[in-house]
Amino acid sequence: xxxxxxxxxxxxxxxxxxxxxxxxxxxxxxxxxxAVCLVALLGNIILLIIIPMERSLHQPMYIFLAVLxxxxxxxCAAIAPKMLAIFWFRSYSMAFDTCLxxxxxxxxxxxxxxGILLAMAFDRYIAVxxxxxxxxxxxxSILGRMVVIVAIRATVLVGxxxxxxxxxxxxxxxxxxxxxxxxxxxxxxxxxxxxVNKTCGLFVGFTILGFDMIFILISYIxxxxxxxxxxxxxxxxxxxxxxxxxIFVFLEFYILAFFSFFSHRFGHIVPSTHILLSTIYLxxxxxxxxxxxxxxxxxxxxxxxxxxxxxxxxxx
Numbered sequence: 001x002x003x004x005x006x007x008x009x010x011x012x013x014x015x016x017x018x019x020x021x022x023x024x025x026x027x028x029x030x031x032x033x034x035a036v037c038l039v040a041l042l043g044n045i046i047l048l049i050i051i052p053m054e055r056s057l058h059q060p061m062y063i064f065l066a067v068l069x070x071x072x073x074x075x076c077a078a079i080a081p082k083m084l085a086i087f088w089f090r091s092y093s094m095a096f097d098t099c100l101x102x103x104x105x106x107x108x109x110x111x112x113x114x115g116i117l118l119a120m121a122f123d124r125y126i127a128v129x130x131x132x133x134x135x136x137x138x139x140x141s142i143l144g145r146m147v148v149i150v151a152i153r154a155t156v157l158v159g160x161x162x163x164x165x166x167x168x169x170x171x172x173x174x175x176x177x178x179x180x181x182x183x184x185x186x187x188x189x190x191x192x193x194x195x196v197n198k199t200c201g202l203f204v205g206f207t208i209l210g211f212d213m214i215f216i217l218i219s220y221i222x223x224x225x226x227x228x229x230x231x232x233x234x235x236x237x238x239x240x241x242x243x244x245x246x247i248f249v250f251l252e253f254y255i256l257a258f259f260s261f262f263s264h265r266f267g268h269i270v271p272s273t274h275i276l277l278s279t280i281y282l283x284x285x286x287x288x289x290x291x292x293x294x295x296x297x298x299x300x301x302x303x304x305x306x307x308x309x310x311x312x313x314x315x316x
Contacts (some may be wrong), residue, residue, distance in 0.1 A: 007191055008171045013093050014189075018086045020177045021272040030087030036283045037080045043290030044069035050303045057299060060123045060138040065293055067147055068116045071109050072286030078105040079282055083179045099181040100162040106282070107183060108158040110257070111208045113285070115150030117250055118212040121219040124243050129226045157204045164197050165190075178275055180282075213254050220247065245296040249289055256281035 018026050047069040051057045082102065085091035094102075126134050161183050172191040187197045220243070227239045260278040294300045 006172075008174050010169050011096055011171055011174045013174065014096055014099050014181075014186075015092045015175045016082070016086055016094055016099075016179065016181070017092060017175060017177055018083075018179045019272050019275050021270070022276075026087040030084050033080070033087070033279065033283060034084055036287045037076050037084075040072055040076050040283065040286035040290075043294070044072045044286060046304060046307065047290050047294070047300070048073075049307075050300055054299055054303060057297075060134075060143055061120060061127075063143055064116055064120045064123060064147075065289075068113060068120075068289060071112050071116060072289060075106065075109045075113070075282060076286055078102055078109065079180050079279075083279070086179060094181070099176075099186065100165060103165075103181040103183055103186060104158060104162050106180060107161065107204075108154045110282070111154035111158055111204075112150055113253065114209050114212045114257075115153060116147075117246075117253060118216055119146050119150065120246050121216040121250070124246055125219040125223055127242065128223045128239050153208065157207060160200055161197075161204065164200055168192050168194070168197075177271055179279055182278065209254070209257055216250055216254075245292050248292055249285070252288060253285050256285070 017023065019029065022029065048066055051062050051066045051069075079102075082091075082094065123138060126137055130137070165186060168190045170191045171189045173189050176185050176189065178185040183201050184198075187194050187201070190197075223239075223243060227236050230236045230239065256277070260274070260281045294304060
């Protein structure tokens, strides 16, 4: 009881407890999360192998998909090792600066993923609404600039979060009730005024996720208007079919993102439920993205089959 009023000045380490209330089950919970991570890593690595090799995939949509795959690999690498170490080996401690680094990379990669989804929506808008100028508008130099802008935006805005946390010196606890260093989970440890941190977190969330979601919705409203104006049913179905994979990825990313974002700030759900869902939000989209796009594209399916058949043949 004596530790209740204890304060920590410039703590060097923090304790990540994993999923509060489910510590006795964490060892087993780690296995499905590990399986999802392996699927995500395997699927996205395959995409990064196939897309550069196959000349027919050197199109804006698949270049953005390759960047999305690299982002997803980085996201898995940022969260999975420490999370599984907590679940399986009870490795709870983490250097405070390392925690802030993990916080930065997780949120920056999330924001990059959102920006790439916006770029993919813009690509679909041009492909459907102005197909004759698609290649002249989305040139390789324009694609490169778009990716650089997405990366700079995520780095600069998310970089504010750990910088503002570093200005805090007094903490009422060093125990983070989470399986990774999430921004609000770290901010709630502070025994000082954190209004600036909370406001900045909301600003970054709405500036990136909110801005991207609004413009993706506008893109698809314009796409649907253009598609419905087509007279031939086959043309309408073909146009819709080019967008279905992206619509699915867009919905699963933003629904999970905003649920996690708002529940941590304004919700009153059970902590274990929130942490499970926020972890699922980080790990499931990277696993689903290569599956969704791979199933929709015949060339990717064919290349994947060749890779696995070649490995099977070499083993025999």
